[in-house]
Amino acid sequence: MVGLATVFGAGGGTSSYAEIEEADVVVLWGSNARNAHPIFFQHVLKAVRRGARLYVVDPRRSETAQWADLWLGNHVGTDIALSHTIAREIIHAGLANTDFIGRATTGFDEYLATVEEWTLERGEAVTGVPADAIRELAHAYATADRAQLCWTLGITEHHNGVDNVLALINLALLCGHVGRHGAGLNPLRGQNNVQGGGDMGAIPNRLAGFQDILDPDVRERFGSAWGVTIQDRYGWHLTQMFEAMERGDLRAVYVIGENPAQSEADKEHTVELLRGLDHLVVQDIFLTRTAELADVVLPGSASWCESEGTVTNSERRVQRTRKALDPPDGARDDIQIILDVCRRLGHDWQYGDTPRDVAEAVWDEVRSLSPMHAGMSYARLEELNGIQWPCPHDDRLEPSYLHGRLWADDPAERGRLAPFSPVVDDPPVEGLSEAFPLRLTTGRRLDSYNTGVQSGGFSNPLRHGESIDVSPEDAARLGVVDDEWVRVTSPRGALTAPVRIDPVLRPGLVFMTFHFPEQVDTNVLTIDATDPKSGTAEFKAAAVRIEKLDV
Amino acid sequence: MTTIDPAAAVRPGTPVAPPKHLVELTVDGETVRVAEGTTVLQACRSAGHDDIPTLCYGDTLTPKNACRVCMVEVEGSRTLVPSCSRTVDAGMVVRTDTERVRHSRRMVLEFLGSSTDLSVAANVGRWNEEYGVDTERYGSERATKAQPVVRDNELYVRDYEKCILCYKCVDACGSQWQNTFAIAVAGRGFDARIAAEYDAELPDSACVYCGNCIAVCPTGALMFTTEHDMRAAGNWDESRQTQTDTICPYCGVGCQLTLHVQDASIVKVTSPSDHSVTHGNLCIKGRFGFQHVQNRD
Amino acid sequence: MDLKLSSHTPTDAEVDAIESVLGPTRSSWHGGDRTDAEQHGDHHVARGGHDLRTQRHRLLPVLHAVNDRVGWISRGAINHIAARLDVAPADIHGVATFYGLFSVTERPTRQVHVCIDLACRIAGADVPDGAHPSPCLGLCERAPAVFVTDAGERPSQGVLAPATPVQVRDLVAGGRLPDEPAPQAATPQVHHDRSSLVLLRRVGVGDPTSIHAYRSHDGYLALRRAIEMGPEAVVREVVESNIMGRGGAAFPAGRKWHTVAHHPVRPHYLVCNADESEPGTFKDRAILEGDPFSLIEAMTIAAFATGCEQGYVYLRGEYPRAKQTLRRAIEVATEHGLLGDDVMGAGFSFHLDVFIGAGAYICGEETAIFNSIEGFRGEPRNKPPFPVDAGLFGKPTLINNVETLANVLPIVLHGGEAFAATGTSGSTGTKLFCVSGSVTTPGVYELPFGATLRQVIDTAGGVADGHRLRAVLLGGAAGSFATPDDLDVPLTFEDLRAAGLTLGSGVVMVLDEHVDLVEFVHRIAAFFRDESCGQCVPCRVGTVRQEEVLQRLEHRGPAFDDDRQLLADIGRVLRDSSICGFGHSAHGAIESAIAKLGVFS
Structure with a gap:
């Protein structure tokens, strides 16, 4: 989100799902959408069935990659190298969209200088992907009438995740594959309403509608609506919060619907920091591991079925959630809890009587403060099955893609041009060594989700619990077989897990998920190197070794 | 100098809807105008004929026209015509309720009713009355599809005695939506059946438990285990159920869920077939992953 | 695609068989040996997607190869095919179980x-x-x-x-199969008066796979003539010949040719329907085995005239000699530049492949053939769209029966008008009649349209052994019964239609007074039940119900009007509402047996 916001001013995917279906080339980069975003992938498959070529960049030949016309299995953490190699090939083949570059972008010369060293040969040497495959992707992407570039956590969960995103955005700028119907850049949000959280200002530097907190007019508008004075500085993102805990600057934390005690990299350290706080409040629908550490637990409601409100999906569609069930005894609507906390803190905000009235009144307040949401009344959201932002007017809809302004002939309408980002290749923080010769990367399985708090509630035939997935070659070399428990060790810690031999892995690459922390706590192994720009940890690249257990 | 209407100027790549030609036809004597490419069924419905029965037709699927219950008479056609798949022609003369049409519908319903269990198929009871269906005349020795219910996983059951071989589950599992191809039609003729390879049980098949087959099944042959068991216990009561639309709590795709709630419990999850995100489809988490809000112990 | 394969692995013989069709594979992602993966770059790159999925039409040939090699199709074999063709095992299993000649359970070789x-x-x-x-x-x-x-x-x-x-x-018990008699054994006429024959004139005159023998009997004169005339003129002659299709439906062939020739969508495909399976029909076999080059030449002309660069002969799997003969003849024609990229040096390209069916009567239905070639279950498609607009691979397709195509040679050589001089105005040319049953000399007989049933039977030596004629099944199981009263009806499409009879594919099956008509009718009903593809309800259930009612009629007797009404109701919905001609005709012969022969009364 940071990358897109940096370049285009708005942190959202630029296209709609329906447009993906109309693309001629779809590139999925660091995304196992087949498993992690199955219904999004159905839109990709519509395109494929229509004849679109699918390219998948992923170290694993994932279920998604198995659908590709061409799979490029780069080494973990070589995405910038691959992107730059593609860019250089596009430029040298004369396929760059010079009209768009001249009209809508800045910083091309510096970018050109940055990518110039990334010949196909060098690209192959660094990424492992054969030069002809890189060339094929470059030419297909550049010559497509409509190309879509989509990514997920395989791009962002690196110590330089934002730079990775910027490197991909460069490709779209280079070819003019943004701001047009059917062509775009689309990050797929890993979590329900990650997009909505950002939209609503649950990020350190923006208020609702991506309005900069440093803008005095913005602060004035929100401040007068709420009857408060808003701070004139940015807050902390998650990593900075933990750093502040470490320094002792952050002493009290109010956690809503997160489980950092299990979801953060290097978890033992995280738990230590949470324990060291003066005061920890956790509001959740479960007594999570984090909640167990709390001084106060506020039982919330399941926002998707026990309360009213809205969420925003990966195509910027604001959608209504509705109450179908009453929360269990003692649990309350999250808005009510927050309003009660506010009241105790001296703000007696009144929004209505019923949960739905309250939710709609809060939403109307958002509409009054955030121009991009202004046209989205509850009535319209319900009538249209959700509305994509921006929607400033209540009598019409905007195009389903963003940044069409970049194609305008009038410079004033074109607005701020999109800058190329001369980012540099920067391998994973943790290199492989003799002691830790295997690259551990992480991801999701189809039937499970995050730390399993929700998906653990139902059993099904796909569920096999956690495992350390290894290539057939590594299994043979290590002398291990399916279901054999082994010790997995990283520089931070060790755990035991059963082996699953998975042919989608190449030798040297191993894979785990975070779905079963009670059984196998993968975050004992992961590295907490984080991206200073986004606060996201490098979950995708740790170094480990695997050993047989003593009999 | 040419002036361009700024409102008409479009940005590069903005799609322009193709022009729509209208076609005029007659439905039961009444003149109807519909867009070219419209099916006869849609044209009839737009003319107020909501009473044409359909079983294998699904609004998210390419018409398979296998069940042949939606047949109508079209002047000049030697045989009856499947209204669900035939597109209109200019000047077409359609009759939806002739003796010949009613005879065909009666026979199709008798064939299905005499070989399969249509007890929970929506509308069939009403149609049986309307068309004078009499399955008894096929005798007690007749061949049927009676067979035991398959319960090979905890999420849904397959009761192939109810299967009319409409192909909808196969199409939903296959190239039209899910592209998993866990099931196909195997065998031939009356012995044709829906099956995984070598009739394997679902846990040994490619099934990913998206339940998109359940969503399109018109006869209840595929059913949530919750619904199946409640029906068996006599507790299933749609009049006591509410349906609430909300958004799936898992990944960020934003699939709209319709929660079917009875007695404060979610008993089934569907998605609206006209929703631009899902087109009625979900994944295993959206379809079945609701238990965490009801595990209250 | 993301295939999920069971743990079953193929045997070496199965892999060999699969590779005999698809060639060896390198990629370990698609069935290749993983020990070579690194060497082939598989750790970092894989190709698949559309390039693999466009190979689906090779599914049936691969299944044949495995079935021929091992005798049945195992789970391991299907897994390997799945990996090679990117088709899911359940999908392949569904296809394999559609065809009668394949088995998915182990059985003797x-x-x-x-x-x-x-x-x-x-x-x-x-x-x-x-x-x-x-x-x-x-x-x-x-x-x-x-x-x-x-x-x-x-x-x-x-x-x-x-x-x-x-x-x-x-x-x-495994005994040796004796040699077959020569192909001309099926065409007794060639031993007597060859001069009246048009379609059968070359049968038995020489080695059917010798291009030299073929050429010395006017072979490839018609193609040369067609090239001189140009495509438009060839189509015009076919239109003017007013030839009706010989497969059973009697559709004007010239209309198909004209539509495909002028269809803007490309490419065009040509398909020859050689899935001759109508009970009682064996005329196409006589041409396929006795004069294969005539079919190849005729198809080349059809391709030239209608702009097809690829043709298929869809041949039923139970014709082993026809398969061998035709394949050999295609090889020879290709060697002689009569098929391939530059046919006869005339600058047009035509490739011809033989596609072998696997035991499914329904695959004689034209759209079922397309599905079968494309690698799917041979289920008929709903029409419209018709093959001329959207046929094989969704493209404009000219599909004609073997006999229909064989007539192209005389049409081109002598002109459509001259061709139309034979027969009647509504039924032009000669017809191959498949005469069988209680006649003295069964076989394929070529007579001009308009010959009477009596003449056809007499040409075959009359009713055998002095027996009395009871009935004639005309047109096969999908046809109808004639009685001795019908012997002087001229055998033309129009006269038979007027008499409430059908010519169909030209079956003339003679039944004498010793034939058990009830049992005969039961067999017809059982045939339709067995061969129904199962796709549409009227046919899938209706053919079963029809057979059940016939059983009841036999046992309860004819007094039960309710059963007779039920039978009529079943017949009516079969005809009105089935998807394809199979269902439409599944009741006709039975209805005529009851009405005209008084069976069950």
Whole structure:
């Protein structure tokens, strides 16, 4: 989100799902959408069935990659190298969209200088992907009438995740594959309403509608609506919060619907920091591991079925959630809890009587403060099955893609041009060594989700619990077989897990998920190197070794 | 100098809807105008004929026209015509309720009713009355599809005695939506059946438990285990159920869920077939992953 | 695609068989050996997607290869095919179980298929233990017939007809198959007066796979003439000939040619329907085995005239000699530049492949053929769209029966008008009649349209052994019964239609007074039940219900009007609402047996 916001001013995917279906080339980069975003992938498959070529960049030949016309299995953490190699090939083949570059972008010369060293040969040497495959992707992407570039956590969960995103955005700028119907850049949000959280200002530097907190007019508008004075500085993102805990600057934390005690990299350290706080409040629908550490637990409601409100999906569609069930005894609507906390803190905000009235009144307040949401009344959201932002007017809809302004002939309408980002290749923080010769990367399985708090509630035939997935070659070399428990060790810690031999892995690459922390706590192994720009940890690249257990 | 209407100027790549030609036809004597490419069924419905029965037709699927219950008479056609798949022609003369049409519908319903269990198929009871269906005349020795219910996983059951071989589950599992191809039609003729390879049980098949087959099944042959068991216990009561639309709590795709709630419990999850995100489809988490809000112990 | 394969692995023989069709694979992602993965760059790159999925039309040939090599199709084999073609195992299994000649359970390598259909039934066919009953094998002139397959490294297939019960039991026990008589054994006329023959004139005059023999009997004159005339003129002659299709539906062939030739969508495909499976029909076999080059030449002309660069002959799997002969003839024609990228040096390209069916009568339906070639279950498609607009691979397709195509040569050589001078105005040219049953000399007979039924039977030597004529089944199981009163009806499409009869594919099956008509009718009903593809309800259930009601009529007697009404109701919905011609015709012969022969009364 940071990358897109940096370049285009708005942190959202630029296209709609329906447009993906109309693309001629779809590139999925660091995304196992087949498993992690199955219904999004159905839109990709519509395109494929229509004849679109699918390219998948992923170290694993994932279920998604198995659908590709061409799979490029780069080494973990070589995405910038691959992107730059593609860019250089596009430029040298004369396929760059010079009209768009001249009209809508800045910083091309510096970018050109940055990518110039990334010949196909060098690209192959660094990424492992054969030069002809890189060339094929470059030419297909550049010559497509409509190309879509989509990514997920395989791009962002690196110590330089934002730079990775910027490197991909460069490709779209280079070819003019943004701001047009059917062509775009689309990050797929890993979590329900990650997009909505950002939209609503649950990020350190923006208020609702991506309005900069440093803008005095913005602060004035929100401040007068709420009857408060808003701070004139940015807050902390998650990593900075933990750093502040470490320094002792952050002493009290109010956690809503997160489980950092299990979801953060290097978890033992995280738990230590949470324990060291003066005061920890956790509001959740479960007594999570984090909640167990709390001084106060506020039982919330399941926002998707026990309360009213809205969420925003990966195509910027604001959608209504509705109450179908009453929360269990003692649990309350999250808005009510927050309003009660506010009241105790001296703000007696009144929004209505019923949960739905309250939710709609809060939403109307958002509409009054955030121009991009202004046209989205509850009535319209319900009538249209959700509305994509921006929607400033209540009598019409905007195009389903963003940044069409970049194609305008009038410079004033074109607005701020999109800058190329001369980012540099920067391998994973943790290199492989003799002691830790295997690259551990992480991801999701189809039937499970995050730390399993929700998906653990139902059993099904796909569920096999956690495992350390290894290539057939590594299994043979290590002398291990399916279901054999082994010790997995990283520089931070060790755990035991059963082996699953998975042919989608190449030798040297191993894979785990975070779905079963009670059984196998993968975050004992992961590295907490984080991206200073986004606060996201490098979950995708740790170094480990695997050993047989003593009999 | 040419002036361009700024409102008409479009940005590069903005799609322009193709022009729509209208076609005029007659439905039961009444003149109807519909867009070219419209099916006869849609044209009839737009003319107020909501009473044409359909079983294998699904609004998210390419018409398979296998069940042949939606047949109508079209002047000049030697045989009856499947209204669900035939597109209109200019000047077409359609009759939806002739003796010949009613005879065909009666026979199709008798064939299905005499070989399969249509007890929970929506509308069939009403149609049986309307068309004078009499399955008894096929005798007690007749061949049927009676067979035991398959319960090979905890999420849904397959009761192939109810299967009319409409192909909808196969199409939903296959190239039209899910592209998993866990099931196909195997065998031939009356012995044709829906099956995984070598009739394997679902846990040994490619099934990913998206339940998109359940969503399109018109006869209840595929059913949530919750619904199946409640029906068996006599507790299933749609009049006591509410349906609430909300958004799936898992990944960020934003699939709209319709929660079917009875007695404060979610008993089934569907998605609206006209929703631009899902087109009625979900994944295993959206379809079945609701238990965490009801595990209250 | 993201295939999920079971743990079953293929045997070496299965892999060999699969590679005999698809070639060896390198990629370990698609069935290749993973030990070579690094060397082939598989750790970092894989190609698949559209390039693999466009190979689906090779599915049926691969299944044949495995079935021929091992005798059946195992889970391991299907897994390997899945990996090679990117098609899911359940999907492949669904296809494999559609076709009668394939088995997905283990069985002996020797399979003996005993024809139990109409002509063979009259001739006293018997299915001993260890053999399978089979629908019509297209050997009615030599009934009763068996079809024998031997799977193995050198698979072989052959037929024996007539086959005595002793011979059949010997074959089941693994005995050697005797040699077949020469192809001209099926066409008794060629031994008497060849001069009146048009379509059969070359049968038996020389080695059917010798291009030299073919050329010395006017072979490839018509193609040369067609190239001189140009495509438009060829289409015009076919239109002017007013030839009706000979497969059974009697559709004006010229209209198909004209539509495909002028269709803007490309490419165009040409398909020859050689899935000759209508019980009692064996005329196409006579051409395929006796004069294969005439079909190849005719198809080349059709391709030239209608702009097709690829053609297929869809040949039924139970015609082993036709398969061999035709394949050999195509090789020879290709070697001589008469097929390929530059046919006859005239600058047009035409490639012709033989596609082998696998035991499904329904694949004689034109759209079922397309699905079968494309690698799917051979289920008919709803029409419209018609093949001329959206046929094979969704493209404009000209599909004609073997006999129809064979007529193209005289049409081109002599002109459409001259062709139309033979026969009647509504039924031009000559017709191949498949005469079988109680006649003295069964076989394929060529007579001008307009000959009477009596003349046809007389040409075949009359009713056998002085028996009395009881009925004639015209048009096969999908046809209808004529009675001795109908003997002087001219055999033309229009006259037969007026008499409430059908010519169909040209079946003239003669039944004498010893034939058990009730049993005969039961067999027709059973045939339709067995061969229904199962796609549409009227046919899938209706053919079963029809058979059940006939059983009841036999046992309860004719007094039960309710059963007769029910039978009529079933027949009516079959005709009104089935998807394809199979269902439409599934009641016709039975209806006529009851109405005209008084069966069950």
